[in-house]
Amino acid sequence: MSGSKRKEVITFSDYDSRGARRVEAIVRTFTMIVTIAMMTLVLFLLAYLFVRGVGSINWQFLSDIPRDRMTGGGIWPAIAGTLWLIALVSAFALPIGIATGIYLAEIAKPSRPVRVLRVAIANMAGVPSVVYGLFGFAAFSLALGFGKSLLAMGLTLACVTLPVVITATEEALKQIPNEQRQAAMALGCTRARTLGKVILPTALPGILTGAILGLSRAAGETAPILFTGVAFFAPVATDVMQPSMALPYHLYIMATQPTTPAPHIVWGTALVLTGMLSITNAAIATWRSAKRRKLQW
Amino acid sequence: MVTSPAKTDLPSKKDRAGRFVLEDVSVSYGNEKALEAVSFYIEPHKVTAMIGPSGCGKSTLLRCLNRMNDAIDNVKVGGKIMLNDKDIYQKAVDPVSLRMYVGQVFQRPNPFPLSIYDNVAFGPRTQGIRKKAELDQIVEDSLKKAAIFDEVKKSLKKHAFELSGGQQQRLCIARALATKPGVLLMDEPCSALDPISTGMIEETVQQLKESMTVVMVTHNMQQAARVSDTTVFLLRESMEEPAGLVEVAETSTLFTAPRDKRTENYITGRFG
Numbered sequence: 001m002s003g004s005k006r007k008e009v010i011t012f013s014d015y016d017s018r019g020a021r022r023v024e025a026i027v028r029t030f031t032m033i034v035t036i037a038m039m040t041l042v043l044f045l046l047a048y049l050f051v052r053g054v055g056s057i058n059w060q061f062l063s064d065i066p067r068d069r070m071t072g073g074g075i076w077p078a079i080a081g082t083l084w085l086i087a088l089v090s091a092f093a094l095p096i097g098i099a100t101g102i103y104l105a106e107i108a109k110p111s112r113p114v115r116v117l118r119v120a121i122a123n124m125a126g127v128p129s130v131v132y133g134l135f136g137f138a139a140f141s142l143a144l145g146f147g148k149s150l151l152a153m154g155l156t157l158a159c160v161t162l163p164v165v166i167t168a169t170e171e172a173l174k175q176i177p178n179e180q181r182q183a184a185m186a187l188g189c190t191r192a193r194t195l196g197k198v199i200l201p202t203a204l205p206g207i208l209t210g211a212i213l214g215l216s217r218a219a220g221e222t223a224p225i226l227f228t229g230v231a232f233f234a235p236v237a238t239d240v241m242q243p244s245m246a247l248p249y250h251l252y253i254m255a256t257q258p259t260t261p262a263p264h265i266v267w268g269t270a271l272v273l274t275g276m277l278s279i280t281n282a283a284i285a286t287w288r289s290a291k292r293r294k295l296q297w
Numbered sequence: 298m299v300t301s302p303a304k305t306d307l308p309s310k311k312d313r314a315g316r317f318v319l320e321d322v323s324v325s326y327g328n329e330k331a332l333e334a335v336s337f338y339i340e341p342h343k344v345t346a347m348i349g350p351s352g353c354g355k356s357t358l359l360r361c362l363n364r365m366n367d368a369i370d371n372v373k374v375g376g377k378i379m380l381n382d383k384d385i386y387q388k389a390v391d392p393v394s395l396r397m398y399v400g401q402v403f404q405r406p407n408p409f410p411l412s413i414y415d416n417v418a419f420g421p422r423t424q425g426i427r428k429k430a431e432l433d434q435i436v437e438d439s440l441k442k443a444a445i446f447d448e449v450k451k452s453l454k455k456h457a458f459e460l461s462g463g464q465q466q467r468l469c470i471a472r473a474l475a476t477k478p479g480v481l482l483m484d485e486p487c488s489a490l491d492p493i494s495t496g497m498i499e500e501t502v503q504q505l506k507e508s509m510t511v512v513m514v515t516h517n518m519q520q521a522a523r524v525s526d527t528t529v530f531l532l533r534e535s536m537e538e539p540a541g542l543v544e545v546a547e548t549s550t551l552f553t554a555p556r557d558k559r560t561e562n563y564i565t566g567r568f569g
Binding site: 109177179180181182183184185186187188189190193197198202 | 363365368370393394396397400401403405407408409410419420423424469472473476
């Protein structure tokens with residue numbers, strides 16, 4: 001729309017859509033700019049991380065223990081600790097979270113207690129992670145006597161992850177059209193078989209995406225493990241009752257070391273942590289979109 | 298999952314076609330009565346069409362016949378629905394076994410997100426059939442009966458969602474037939490389909506009645522006239538009262554010489 005004069009248009013009714021079309025163009029441009037800006041920011045962040053960190057990555061960095069008063073060597077105990085935590089959180093949060101999601105979406109009849117439960121879960125997602133840390137310390141480390149251990153950390157992180165897994169499961173199940181449930185029921189399926197043979201297989205990509213997002217969040221958290229068993233320095237744990245190092249905490253302490261700075265370890269750790277989580281997320285996203293292409297209700 | 302023979306209520310091994318007797322059936326949702334005082338027979342090896350304007354309770358009534366209403370909260374069914382001389386709403390009835398005998402095809406095609414083969418084999422597998430040769434045979438027979446075998450025989454592994462709407466609906470019929478039902482309920486099975494697909498399904502229905510009883514809900518009177526042997530006309534006369542049965546008759550009689558004035562008004566298009 002160049003110039004101050006309105007361009008001639010051919011109309012067939014009193015309605016002239018130029019105003020509406022201009023709004024449409026503005027919305028389109030604005031959303032596109034915002035998206036590009038966001039993408040640029042994320043790409044810049046990843047690229048910067050890569051450039052700063054890639055020089056530190058070598059076999060020794062990935063497989064050795066920290067040496068020279070934490071200024072040299074590798075970060076293997078921290079990597080192993082984070083892998084331990086991911087395994088523990090998966091073991092606790094996935095079964096409980098998915099089961100709760102199934103209950104809420106498929107089994108529970110609408111009632112007051114169920115509504116309260118939903119609100120409680122929504123609130124759980126809003127609790128600051130350091131509060132989880134405090135709760136985990138009181139409940140798992142002290143009350144249940146797990147002390148400062150992988151078990152206490154895993155349970156605390158599982159609490160952080162649970163609301164994400166529950167909500168993702170519930171949402172994924174709600175996406176399945178009711179016609180599918182009716183079709184299975186009319187073929188003589190019990191509730192359980194309908195769930196197992198029709199609903200869950202279809203909802204699985206959605207459930208797992210949510211679960212992995214939850215796990216990623218847990219794996220990157222520092223606050224919940226701060227009081228429950230993360231170590232400044234510890235050998236690779238051989239059972240769940242030992243304290244352990246973990247990547248996010250290692251990053252935190254290395255970045256806040258005033259006396260003997262080792263920036264290459266900080267950036268290398270950041271890159272390893274981000275890389276681990278990005279690769280998992282990308283893999284699950286690819287798998288999901290491949291599965292999804294066939295599902296156009 | 299496989300039910301004991303004592304529970305499956307079969308008329309006989311050879312002829313599985315079911316027979317319904319409805320006695321003073323009523324349905325209510327919560328405190329609201331939707332349907333009242335409905336009594337009629339559904340004869341074996343016949344196609345029974347249920348017609349009537351929107352909201353007359355025909356789909357509701359259909360869903361009573363295989364107890365699909367069980368899944369909806371607050372639905373209460375009164376009166377008696379006898380299938381092969383057994384009350385399907387008495388306590389001891391196993392609804393899962395009932396639904397294996399009374400199959401259903403829905404208004405919109407609803408295949409599972411599986412291959413064509415797995416869709417049809419779903420019911421038999423639920424019944425515990427595992428042998429591949431047996432499943433192959435059932436799948437082929439069912440697809441043939443639903444008049445879709447020739448179109449898909451080379452691509453049984455294809456995803457069901459790649460089929461057209463009309464093909465999907467015939468696949469859903471094949472899927473329902475694979476459990477070897479004695480009654481097939483069809484809830485406006487052609488309302489989402491084009492005329493050619495509709496014609497194919499109507500032809501299929503004619504063949505099906507040789508081996509089973511068909512009950513079809515339709516809002517299309519021409520369809521009822523074309524495919525059914527018996528027509529049931531339901532009507533809700535005002536929002537204050539529940540719907541009820543107006544007339545049941547042989548289809549040719551109902552459409553040419555209706556006994557009730559309201560039936561005549563409806564079929565001549567004066568309301569509804």
